Amino acid sequence: MQMRLRTRLSLAYALLAVFLVVLISVLTNVFLEKQFKEYIVRQQEARNIEIVSMLSRQYDQGENRWNNSTVQNIGVSALEQGLIVKVMNPDGSTVWDAVVHNNGLCTQMIDHMAHNMTSRYPDFEGAYEVQTYPLMQDGVPIGTVDIGYYGPFYFTDNDLAFINTLNQLLAGAGLIALLLALLLGSVTAKRLSRPISKAVEIAKEIGHGHYDSRILDTSNTLEINKLTSTINELAEGLANQEKLRKRLTVDIAHELRTPLTTLQSHMEAMIDGIWQADRSRLESCHEEILRINRMVGDLEKLARYESEDLVLYKEEFDLQELTGYLLKNFEADFRNKNIAVTLQGEQALIVADRDKISQVIVNLLSNAIKYTSAEGAVAITITCEQDQIRLNVRDNGIGIAPKDLPHIFERFYRADRSRTRNTGGAGVGLAIVKAIVTAHGGTVRASSTDEEGTVFTVTLPAP
Template structure:
């Protein structure tokens, strides 16, 4: 599947997910509102019907005056009752029919009751309400019995046409609101989807370019999503680091070929001159060739050491080591190089017994001290310190040499990185000493830091935790 199809799938999934969630919420809210509304409306109708029956009884009692019923007004009351779903029959105190709705308009009564029945069936197919008649006694203002009224209806709760229309109108309104909400949700979902997928598309394109070796372009996109911004910044940082690594790799080819070619050319020139009889194989000539062989061997050994650390084949061989004595011996071995530049090596070394890899720690200190001698001007100084602090061993190598530019500090532990190309060619090396040093420190579960100012000097600080052989 190509990327564009993946992008469409991502957009579709985001849209479908958002719309599904909102649709579920809208439907849930709509159903809830509908249920609550119907229940509340049903309670209202029930209470209202009871009030209307009480009002009906009061109205009928008021139409009895001077021992006579006002038939005209009773007929109007009866017609209103039919419209409200109640069939009344009024009897006097001698049980004579005064007025009856069915006698007045039986067809109208049937139509009204059938309408109510249809309404209730439409609203609730399981409705099985039955028509019932309730009897209410009537009294005059003095409390004397004046007759009674039979009220026929489908109980205290039923829907008239107006009420059904009201509920249908509300339901239609809920549906319209739901549709509008869904449409708005789809639009918002598309905007959110694009807002998320667009930067991801750019990141994907950039990673594809990086995979093809293109490290010059950065993602120029500002997202209002924190995680997306973090992702973009991480990809840009990765691009910068890979670009720098690519430059280092390209430079490595030139540097290694130069470092190897120089001693090989010198050896070849000397040997050809000796074989052609131009030079005599004197001790000086042979000594010069030997120096070039030693230099060549040193370069090869550096590459071999780096390869060993890269392949994870290097393991610690821990033994009880007197760190102070170890560093002091290394100082003695390097004083000759320091004296050639009139550099003073000072030290403050505590007697620390600890479980360390003696060979690797020696290589670490030699690398740091050699660098300090190499990049400290004549008449300068180097100061080495070692001490124990809390549960860690500290090693400081400080000099007042040429220093390291701020922009180079973050790269000095990278493979084949050299601060000053021209200066490095004069001093030798291919830029792997500090890389090896950092690997040694990492093997000991420690850390190495560097602080430096150009023209003032550099200080390396190594921190190695005290290692218990039981933890290995």
């Protein structure tokens, strides 16, 4: 897997590098060649103007004649630059003509320039062009000059050598860039593939049940770090779920063992004739059966509340009024333990399933009674905020240990201190609370100080 991923990443970087190098090289070549063409055209015009200027100074108006030797030198020099010059008087008579001077050289030069252009541009449509310029001296016309060349532009041997050298440099730079890109791509692919491959290996180990596996390596890539942290969190969550599953097995076995053992011993004693099947012993067996039935009922209720098909029969009602009504059902329980209970808050209208919200309040009140010592206190507060209704149930009971607090809403989770016949229950009450509140789009949380008390906060959306 690692080699395959690394190879794919390297190939991807290589293809990207080739594409970018080729694209940059082509665009650079096109841009530079366009600029060079424009430069050649400007240079051609500048040479023409320079020749016109030099020729204009070769006429002596006082003696009404040309400096023929200098004119010839200018014409020959221009011919060497690929320009065919013809100087004429105002009456049209010829002063000097490069074709007359050396017709063979002119023809050879034109053919050579045409060959240079067609060798570089096979479809180049060029031809011999002539531009005529007036010759002036002190504002007085002294003649004209025809300057012929291969147009609209042409490349000399030096120009072609420059272009070829430039292309070779671009090709070399592109090759070097390609090699560097391949090297960089290989290194980057290795750096990316290694943590990904490690994540795949750890994910496989987690899939096989090794929930203690973790990715300890870090990366400079933010996305890779997010991936590894997500996998580590997944492993942590699965490990916690595995612990809860094992604890569930122990809890259910613990809860079932006592009533079943009692039933078995009583039944065997009555079957063997050691005990008589009188009313008191049958009532004792019936009580144990009821305990088992209550636990099964709690499990069924939790399964129903956590079901995706849970149906909520919503209506508008006053949460403060409902809480006060339910408190009356617990008056005897609070009185038996001499627990002081208070309800504070104003009218709080919500739209929810009245029966299920009642179950939430009943579970929280039952929980407070169980874990609040005699002479303790329970305070219930209802507050209305801008977009939510908040229900707080505070007690000053035994509290919840920090190690247990994150798990108290898990199904069947109970702190060790609560595993007594006095508190009882299957450990699903708070799980039911969470399921109902979540189904209503609300939240529930708990804060506690060990041996000082606990606060449960239920937040429901306001209508």
